[in-house]
Amino acid sequence: GQQVQQSPASLVLQEGENAELQCNFSTSLNSMQWFYQRPGGSLVSLFYNPSGTKHSGRLTSTTVIKERRSSLHISSSQTTDSGTYLCALANNYAQGLTFGLGTRVSVFP
Amino acid sequence: EAAVTQSPRNKVAVTGGKVTLSCNQTNNHNNMYWYRQDTGHGLRLIHYSYGAGSTEKGDIPDGYKASRPSQENFSLILELATPSQTSVYFCASGDVRANSDYTFGSGTRLLVI
Numbered sequence: 431g432q433q434v435q436q437s438p439a440s441l442v443l444q445e446g447e448n449a450e451l452q453c454n455f456s457t458s459l460n461s462m463q464w465f466y467q468r469p470g471g472s473l474v475s476l477f478y479n480p481s482g483t484k485h486s487g488r489l490t491s492t493t494v495i496k497e498r499r500s501s502l503h504i505s506s507s508q509t510t511d512s513g514t515y516l517c518a519l520a521n522n523y524a525q526g527l528t529f530g531l532g533t534r535v536s537v538f539p
Numbered sequence: 540e541a542a543v544t545q546s547p548r549n550k551v552a553v554t555g556g557k558v559t560l561s562c563n564q565t566n567n568h569n570n571m572y573w574y575r576q577d578t579g580h581g582l583r584l585i586h587y588s589y590g591a592g593s594t595e596k597g598d599i600p601d602g603y604k605a606s607r608p609s610q611e612n613f614s615l616i617l618e619l620a621t622p623s624q625t626s627v628y629f630c631a632s633g634d635v636r637a638n639s640d641y642t643f644g645s646g647t648r649l650l651v652i
Contacts, residue, residue, distance in 0.1 A: 463641065471627060473643040516582070524635045526572050526584040526597055 433457070434519055436530035443507045443537045451502040451533045453517035461520040462493050463527065464502050468513050476502070476515075507537045542566070545630050545644035552651050558617040560647050562630030568640070570633045571613040573597070573605060575626040576646075582629065588613055620651045 433456040443449055453464075464476040477484050477491040479500065484491045488507075493500040504511055514534045518527035543564045552558045564571065573585045584597030586605035594605040602624060604616040617624055630644040 465643075471629075471646040473629070473631075475641050478641075518582075523633065524570050524587075524589060525595070526574075526587045527582075527641075528584075528598075529574075529582040531579070531581045 434517060434528055434530040436517055436533050438533060440534040443535065445507060445509055445537055445539050447507050449504045449507060449535065451515050453500045453530055455498050455519050459519045459521065461523045462500055463518045464491055465516045465518060466513055467516060509537050509539055511535060512537045543630055543632050543642050543644040545647050547647060548645065549648045552620045552649065554621060554651055556620050558620050558649065560615040560628055562613045562644055563611050564632040566632050566642055567610065568632035568634045570635060571607065572631045573615045574629045574631065576629060577626050585615065622651045625649060625651045
């Protein structure tokens with residue numbers, strides 16, 4: 431089965447600092463997505479990014495298929511960025527996603 | 540506003556009892572999913588569905604059944620609950636025609652005692 435590894439497991443930032451979160455996967459993929467999980471539980475989709483670079487506000491996602499990795503860059507972090515960031519892969523999107531364990535980000539003022 | 544709604548939000552069940560977790564979506568998505576989330580394991584897929592009347596086994600289906608009576612509703616059923624099924628359960632809906640459109644519910648915290 432697919433293996434999805436995220437690093438680091440946790441990250442502590444001072445407000446304004448940048449951060450780079452990594453996701454490495456062991457097999458080929460058809461779908462690659464980043465989610466944000468709020469403290470307390472619900473998940474929100476940030477990016478669908480099977481290849482290349484995508485931007486959304488202060489977030490940038492870059493996926494390099496040949497190297498089997500994806501990254502999520504947070505620029506000028508804010509306290510509201512605190513939470514867990516999850517990457518997820520699928521060979522067949524209709525059959526569900528395989529998630530990494532996540533990176534827990536804590537941003538302090 | 541399109542959404543995925545789970546009920547109940549919290550549930551305490553006794554070992555051996557029957558538990559039904561419900562999920563309703565207003566996204567008009569064909570695909571629906573049930574995951575559980577546990578420390579050290581992350582989110583794992585239990586069952587999924589391609590549409591009304593369809594239920595398929597995910598990665599960890601043992602001890603669980605699913606039911607999809609309509610486009611909007613997808614239930615997860617624990618016929619004989621066990622303490623190992625204590626977890627947080629998430630329902631999601633997705634549209635394979637628009638891969639970025641993947642919506643999660645707020646989760647159900649289940650404690651089996």
